Amino acid sequence: MAQLSLQHIDKIYDNNVQAVFDFNLDVKDGELIVLVGPSGCGKSTTLRMVAGLEDISAGHLLLDGKDITQTPAKDRDMAMVFQNYALYGHMTIYENMAFSLTLRKEDPNVIHKKVLAAAEVLGLTSQLNKKPSQLSGGQRQRVAMGRSIVRNPKVFLFDEPLSNLDAKLRGATRREILLLHKRLGATMLYVTHDQTEALTLADRIVCMSMGHVQQVGTPLELYDKPANLFVASFIGLPPMNFFDVKVDAGKLVHDEFSLELTPEQKETLKDYNGKEITLGVRPEDIVAGGEIPVHVFSNENLGMNTLVHGHLGNTNTPKNKITAKLRGWCDYKEGDDIKVSFKTMHFFDKETTNAIRKGDN
């Protein structure tokens, strides 16, 4: 397998629209990297540049230390799995999987062995004589993966491979991809807009927005220590709640509440005394009981948890909206006034939107 290095990669289209800005990433051998971000953030463009399907406007792409920036796609030894499977409808599954090797004029007996081995791994042995139209979406996606596996490429590239599947199948196929990654130990680059996929699959996540890398880190790092407001709002479901608060003499002051800071938090926010910052609280870090008043306007029971939507105090403004994911089954009614407290808080600079952490200043 292989190490991949993206160095200062830019993508500027002919109409001078820049889709990717100074993308830097080192992918270790056997690592599964997930590029995540909203539509139009440049993640697929980056993947296509790695695959060789898009020209790289500036920067260098290195595979095992060798510069492949100008190498044509067919010579890059990478296999790509597309969202729409890209299977040949008139060919059987066996022929689809064998196709790339046939084009390379490999020995038919060797091709046969490779196809059977890949089909065995993917549980497709009994489907080999069928046409793609006779398979389910999940099976088709497995065929697309099988077509990549038989080539034994240095790097696997996945471009939103699960987007066409229903939720149940998506979960099952996601687990299959994870198992496959463990079994093959392959270097993989995976693009998705689904944060659940990113968090469950990735060794490391690259979070992107507007063509810029916002943060690179393990799923836990992105969840626990988001680098900025964008990452904090993008990672986590339901998304993080944000409130404008003022740091005032060891307290966080909001129109509806005031919170005493711990010594550690005081140390973190020492340079912000008297200034406004953004307070971020994940819905799952909100617990029932405390000092913060919430006026409930809807209650969604999910079995183990209850999603409570409301606003702080009596002021119903967008800035005061709050979603809490409370443990257990709660039966709050619209109009109920409850009290909550925050277990964990995240602080963000209002101007730069970057996270405020101890030792940052």
Next chain:
Amino acid sequence: MTSEEKTIQRDRMRFTKNKASSGLALLAILLNVFYFVSIYKSDVGTYYYTILIGASIIYNLVFMLAVFLCSEGVKNYKASFGYAMIVIGALQIIRIFILPMHASKATIVIKEVETIVMGPGQFTRLLVYLIASAACLIAGGIIAIYKSRELAQHEAALEQKAA
């Protein structure tokens, strides 16, 4: 070829089509078309104006349909279509002795001049088309029968192994 390679080759047949037989059948159709468009000439008066021309046209249509069906059948290792191809191939040989052979020996008087209906050049060309077409059909049929037997044996062995 080692026995393992032979086994893999047989196993491949479970997932691949018999393109050799099918291709030979399609080639036979093409050669027959060459034969068909080369045989009739307009400068030999009314020589061909008999029931034979109608029968010949119908036979050619049936031939093309039958061989096309055979090509699809043998593609999927169906031995019966292989036998049919051999029979149709034999009929192609017999056809040599019907129209081309008679026409090559026949003369016709046009404007009081005795004219040869089919010259030796044309006759040889037609002979080549028909023989080549027959050879393709017979070879394709034999390959199809051989491969379908091999595949049947291999599948039986696999079933036995699984049991």
